[in-house]
Amino acid sequence: MNIAFQGVPGANSDVGIRLHFPDAHPMGYDYSEQVFDSLVEGEVDLGFVPIENSIMGNVDINADLIYRKPVAIIGEYYVPIRHCLLGLPGTSLQQIERVYSHPVALEQCRPFIQAIGAQPVPDFDTAGAARALAHRNHPGEAAIAPALCAELYGLEVLQEGIQQVKRNITRFVAIVTPRNVPLELDRAKTSLAFVTRHEPGALVRCLEQFSLHGINLTRLESRPIPENPFEYVFYVDFVGSTAQENVRQCLAGMSQHISLIKILGSYPVAQPPR
């Protein structure tokens, strides 16, 4: 099974695929759009994309793409994020002058970088910074990236778990094209996107339908609509599936207040690691 992710080998998405789909073949793409396009064009069987992180919040680009592209969610997966300082083999912490990584990883490890007296240098992504480090082969440089990158690029883990907030977890979803949604699937949780009509109170009237029909929302998010500044697409996750009568009635009740709705998928519930 080929699984597409955004990034270079060793990225956190790659770490997540190896954790949850150990027999699959992870395939990295430069841009998130390419992950979706490779799926739609049949180059891969599954896409594996981050949706939200317990510290940073939403991964907006993927919310936007799941809404816009013809894909369906068939599962959710939690992946612990562990930032490691990687250097050339034999390097000591004292030698490190510059630390390369994605700005978010640099920020999450700011106290550690200050403590070793190094300079943070931004790069496009964590695993890419590790790969470039291996190519440049300069002993005064290090990268913040997953430990997997040490293995893949012949680097050494100089220090593990260097982030400030230790419990850092990303929730990913697995996406397929609609015709590849498995028939046998435990549809315990559903993700939905909708746009409300231009009328005061429309959003609250939509959300009221959930409590009216005894449905528990587990997540509520909004994203801007770039063509209509300061209008939003709302995303909800709830416990239940569209096969249930109360969910059908809820969606029917919402219909008079919305201009657009997309069922993003129903899938089994996962639990974040402790």
Added chain:
Amino acid sequence: MNIAFQGVPGANSDVGIRLHFPDAHPMGYDYSEQVFDSLVEGEVDLGFVPIENSIMGNVDINADLIYRKPVAIIGEYYVPIRHCLLGLPGTSLQQIERVYSHPVALEQCRPFIQAIGAQPVPDFDTAGAARALAHRNHPGEAAIAPALCAELYGLEVLQEGIQQVKRNITRFVAIVTPRNVPLELDRAKTSLAFVTRHEPGALVRCLEQFSLHGINLTRLESRPIPENPFEYVFYVDFVGSTAQENVRQCLAGMSQHISLIKILGSYPVAQPPR
């Protein structure tokens, strides 16, 4: 009047301050936390921070800080974002090999960068990339930044408005310490943050209070609570102020479903530019 912003002179926040507070003295700080701390410690009179962008969505760090720090919102301001390609004076587009900027600006201008056959290079921010370009003084390099940076750093605007989506607007808020909230203030709109109790349906029951009391929500957002993975702080903006009886009743009705609430401020309504 001293106004704090995050970034170096010429950043979009600085552009916004010069647009809306032409007589003020803008003061740039490296980190968003420092903008809030300088305000709390009385170094500046006002903070000016981006909250949401019409393409990118929320500026999460500022939502988090407004919730955590002892500040109040006293106004909202819209600022058009216009990415320009800046180079050394006398440079032509054909000479440009590398374009430096914040990854978001690079992404928003990707087709333009490809069209001129240049390589995008990430930096921490747009104005910082322009300033560094002026220091390096290399004719093959350009930066994507506001036009104001050309003026401040002796650069030339090689091309204006190079982003893909032309209508790109950021909503900022002005913040002060609670004791500096003006007594005479048109309190037409209110921002609120709250955390719901751990019970199914609590979020919807809170939001129902708004429609029950005829209050129109203009924005609904959520942010993770890093200490409690996959729990959220919800942010709402609504039309009205806490001086109104229906708003007071709404807040009273919410109280049994929430564990925490913060009134972030009431302020006049602004309209985004056309």
